[in-house]
Amino acid sequence: MRPDAIWAVVPFKGFERSKQRLSPAFSARERSTLAGLMLEDVLDALQRVAELDGIVLVTRDEAAAEIARERQIEVFVERETSDHSQAVLEAAHALAARSVAGILALPADIPGVEPSEIACFVASHRAAGNSVTIAPSLDRRGSHVIQLPPAAAAPLPYGEDSFGADVSSAARLGLSLSVLDMPGLALDIDTPEDCALFLSRACSDTRTRRFLRRRDAARSRRSRHPENLHT
Secondary structure (H helix, E strand, C coil), rough: CCCCCCEEECCCCCCCCCCCCCCCCCCHHHHHHHHHHHHEEEEHHHCCCCCCCCCEEECCCCHHHHHHHCCEEEEECCCCCCCCCHHHHHHHHHHHHHCCCCCECCCCCCCCCCCHHHHHHHHHHHHHHHHHEEEEECCCCEEEEEECHHHHCCCCCCCCCCCHHHHHHHHHCEEEEEEEHCCCCCCCCCCCHHHHHHCCCCCCCCCHHHHHHHHHHHHHHHHCCCCHHHH
């Protein structure tokens, strides 16, 4: 393994009760389908990034694990009680034991991510040396994507409402900090409004995009021809 090896770490909690904030507009089946398609889109994007040395999916969900294994992506089984930050930390410990130099933690619900964004992210981090690189959410409250040495993972939270804490923690640890605003890394899909924003953006024709377009088209047809609902 090369001395500056960087692995991507994707935590995924599972399909059961996934994406509850979409429930006003999406059925449970639709939410589960969407979660799976987003996971596939993220893993596919990562596999097209030559700058990455490996990818790990951290999950207890067997269906999600099978999606990863079909792509020859390694699976770490997380502890039942762990949250996203703890799942990333568990993977960081395992990868540190393999002498991996850096981890890139990112969520499974950013289907607009482009391989070029990840490649730029990795290159920026490698150029900065011993550092933390963060891609914040659109509202700059959360750290959607964070890249750091595995040993620094413990004091750094990850995910919703974590951006300010991550910035403070990096300074406290004496690590240089880079913040990269990238459209595909900033938008996660949590609400119906997020879905609309995602569809309004120019990006690759992903599984998620096709699903949401088909769903919107079907709903539009039903609204124009409500009599078909009873035939």
